[in-house]
Amino acid sequence: MNAETKFELPQLYRHYVFACHTERPPTHPHGSCVTSGAQALWDRMVKSIETQGLTDIGFTATSCLGFCSAGPLMVVYPDGVWYRASTPEDIDEIVESHLKRGHRVDRLVMALKR
Amino acid sequence: MNAETKFELPQLYRHYVFACHTERPPTHPHGSCVTSGAQALWDRMVKSIETQGLTDIGFTATSCLGFCSAGPLMVVYPDGVWYRASTPEDIDEIVESHLKRGHRVDRLVMALKR
Numbered sequence: 533m534n535a536e537t538k539f540e541l542p543q544l545y546r547h548y549v550f551a552c553h554t555e556r557p558p559t560h561p562h563g564s565c566v567t568s569g570a571q572a573l574w575d576r577m578v579k580s581i582e583t584q585g586l587t588d589i590g591f592t593a594t595s596c597l598g599f600c601s602a603g604p605l606m607v608v609y610p611d612g613v614w615y616r617a618s619t620p621e622d623i624d625e626i627v628e629s630h631l632k633r634g635h636r637v638d639r640l641v642m643a644l645k646r
Numbered sequence: 647m648n649a650e651t652k653f654e655l656p657q658l659y660r661h662y663v664f665a666c667h668t669e670r671p672p673t674h675p676h677g678s679c680v681t682s683g684a685q686a687l688w689d690r691m692v693k694s695i696e697t698q699g700l701t702d703i704g705f706t707a708t709s710c711l712g713f714c715s716a717g718p719l720m721v722v723y724p725d726g727v728w729y730r731a732s733t734p735e736d737i738d739e740i741v742e743s744h745l746k747r748g749h750r751v752d753r754l755v756m757a758l759k760r
Contacts, residue, residue: 548723550664550708593709594664609662609723 547631548590549577551606552597564596565603569618573604576623581631589631602642614642661745662704663691665720666711678710679717683732687718690737695745703745716756728756 551574555566574593581589597605599614607614608626613636617623622640629635665688669680688707695703711719713728721728722740727750731737736754743749 545726548721548726550706553709590711592664592711595667595707597704597706607662610726612659612662612724 544588545590546588547611547634548592548609549606549631550592550594550597550609551577552595552603553593554596554600554603556600562600563603564600565605568603570604573617573620573623574606576620577627580624580627584627584632586627586631599642605642611636615640616642658702659704660702661725661748662706662723663720663745664706664708664711664723665691666709666717667707668710668714668717670714676714677717678714679719682717684718687731687734687737688720690734691741694738694741698741698746700741700745713756719756725750729754730756 552565552570553574554564556562556564558567560567574591578591580586581591597607597614599605602616604617605614606617606626608630611630613630615622615626615637617626617640622637625637626640629637666679666684667688668678670676670678672681674681688705692705694700695705711721711728713719716730718731719728720731720740722744725744727744729736729740729751731740731754736751739751740754743751
């Protein structure tokens with residue numbers, strides 16, 4: 533290993549999606565992303581990434597990202613954009629716009645309540 | 647909600663640590679981060695973040711980040727730096743140098759085998 537190879541890894545992924553897989557009982561006051569339907573959405577995103585051969589896009593399930601009542605939540609880095617996706621169409625738009633073309637999907641960006 | 651509040655969330659975290667919590671049986675050919683001692687290291691990092699009140703640092707456990715034989719692995723975004731930590735001192739250095747001061751710890755950056 534030399535200096536030239538040492539720092540190549542971070543450049544492997546153009547975008548990396550971290551998607552919350554936390555599941556709590558349906559009656560839990562915090563709610564959870566899986567209770568809110570996350571699994572089918574993440575499955576769709578993974579399948580889309582794989583079938584389109586987007587090898588520079590990473591995807592990993594995470595434990596709680598916080599903001600549970602707003603789920604299903606994901607964050608896309610290095611941009612640091614937090615998305616709340618609700619439908620298969622939301623997932624497709626994030627893949628097509630953000631992951632493939634680098635254009636943030638403003639309508640799905642999670643907002644803080646005030 | 648208005649345009650002014652809509653995009654505040656990504657700025658909540660100066661750095662976000664995603665740390666692999668995958669566990670496979672000790673005999674599994676891929677290895678895994680937990681088998682390689684990840685849990686005690688991540689516990690130390692979380693405790694350090696909490697006790698120092700680093701409220702702009704996020705930390706979440708993830709499923710597999712790939713590169714299993716090199717674990718325990720974490721990636722720090724938005725920088726996209728992949729670290730392989732082995733000792734409590736490694737964790738302390740990443741917290742003090744990267745998370746608190748924004749200086750990458752070159753000696754711990756994960757490298758690809760060639």
